[in-house]
Amino acid sequence: MDKPSFILRTPATNKGTGFDCEERKKYGLRGLLPPKVENLEEQAERALTQFKSFASNLERYIFLNCLRDRNETLFYFLLGNNLELMMPIVYTPTVGEACQKFGNEFRFAQGMYFATQDKGQMREMMNNWPNQDVDIIVVSDGSRILGLGDLGTNGMGIPVGKLQLYVAGAGFNPSRTLPVIIDSGTNTKKYLEDKFYLGERHPRIPDAEYYPLVDEFLQAAFDKWPNVLVQFEDFSNDHCFKLLDDYRHKYLCFNDDIQGTGAVILSGCINAFRAVQIPLKDQRLVFLGAGSAGIGVADCIMSLFAEAGIPEEEARKCFWFVDSKGLITTTRGDTLTPQKKAYARSDYNHQLKSLIEVVRDVKPTAIIGLSGIGGSFSEEVVREMAKHVQKPIVFALSNPTTNAECTAEQAYSWTDGRCIFASGSPFAPVEYNGHTFVPGQGNNMYIFPGLGLGSVLCKAKHVTDEMIITAAKTLASFVEDSEVVTGKIYPGLNRIREISTKIAINVIEKAYEEGMATLPRPESIEALVKAYQYNPSYNN
Ligand SMILES: O=C([O-])CC(=O)C(=O)O
Ligand SMILES: [Mg+2]
Secondary structure, three states, X not given: OOHHHHHHHOOOOOOHHHOOHXXXXXXXXXXXXXXXXXXXXXXXXXXXXXXXXXXXXXXXXXXXXXXXXXXXXXXHHHHHHOXXXXXXXXXXXXXXXXXXXXXXXXXXXXXXXXXXXXXXXXXHHHOOXXXXXXXXXXXXXXXXXXOOOOOHHHHHHHHHHHHHHHHHHHOOOHHHEEEEEXXXXXXXXXXXXXXXXXXXXOOOOOHHHHHHHHXXXXXXXXXXXXXXXXXXXXXXXXXXXXXXXXXXXXXXXXXXXXXXXXXXXXXXXXXXXXXXXXXXXXXXXXXXXXXXHHHHHHHHHHHHHHHOOOOHHHHHXXXXXXXXXXXXXXXXXXXXXXXXXXXXXOOOOOOOOOHHHHHHHHOOOEEXXXXXXXXXXXXXXXXXXXXXXXXXXXXXXXXXXXXXXXXXXXXXXXOOOOOEEEEOOOOOOEEEOOEEEOOEEXXXXXXXXXXXXXXXXXXXXXXXXXXXXHHHHHHHXXXXXXXXXXXXXXXXXXXXXXXXXXXXXXXXXXXXXXXXXXXXXXXXXXXXXXXXXXXXXXOO
């Protein structure tokens, strides 16, 4: 390709009408652009008008991703200046729909794909990635995309979207990010039969082939980029815990659904417990869903009990887990995974078969939904719970919005406006009885950008529990006492840069404290972070 078209056609170098007269001469662009030279602000104003002109969110998603593929600087400038408007498009909930329709709406490839057919060749394939350095990889096998199930290769939208938040939220350099899909097949018949489906067309491979495939990918990635951080995303429950166990002490990696969600909900709980003023030991926490997120959240909350000096055995008695078969107990007769076993109740002789039975029995202070089942916090459940506590904590965390256990409006109206509510996907403010309630978004997007940045910049050996808990506490500290009493438990999304920066700084401090950081300690950690951070501009 000749030089002028290359610079115009490469998203990282293209400025479109932003090339000034000098540059147009220098790069041989004269005549290839309309005469007017524009700055980023002017271009962004036009792009925003275009964004708003579309009839559906999916079209807005496609528009933004096409923009990213034309002019990366403009895309990140636009996104960074319109986060609250655009987050629900590039991320949950719209990204969920974009994944479901990935094959139909495909326009150009982003990131890298490693499939079963690539066995033995992944390391060599990585040399095809056009950018030399990679700081962060988000990898999924598409087996449990949000609460939508097994989407196979269609899941690529998730690593792409997460990395856009790494850039907008924490200031990762976009050219040093890599979204990856490991294609190990799909068990979703609809996609196997869909002529536009773009993945390998076979059922998921057995574990004996699956684990070596993932292992080859990780070995290749850390061989090529020894200081990279790998974020596991949306792996199904049958694999995610083992993968994390196998690799968290071997590579710099974490699982966002277990640890990122764990941290963000720990943060929400810290503030919700401040608001309801019930001592920790008297909390009765009922979880609906015992998958990666449910277990991850509970494990993180356990750290609060440990800090408060409450013995583990006593702390576990504050948790009740409900899955599709009812309350998880040691006596209900099925084989429990080790993760479920840790929270299984041994003090129930009678079987409670549903959430409502558990709520009647337990009288919870909090119900935490990570079930992936939309509407599973029924009016009966929420009203029953609200009878027994002054400020019920209702977290409807499943994504996307259609999978939320209840809506914000339902939660506020069924509790007469008394609840502390958070959801995983955004809900608009709710008017109820003359009050405006602003629902919190308990989504791991508050955690992973800063946790990732901190881990990468100090060249951490591993991501430790302490680093994750530090991230959660830092997030919690962004909400003032005066806000907490009004039921606000998360800071505004528009502060995500400031929050991620602070999380990164505190995570790095913790990594040095724990002997996890391998970078010689810099004079100023804040300066280290700020010097790295990418800000979209044509003057770079
Ligand atoms: O992507 C999100 O919005 C949060 C998340 O990790 C999930 O739901 O799997
Ligand atoms: Mg996820």
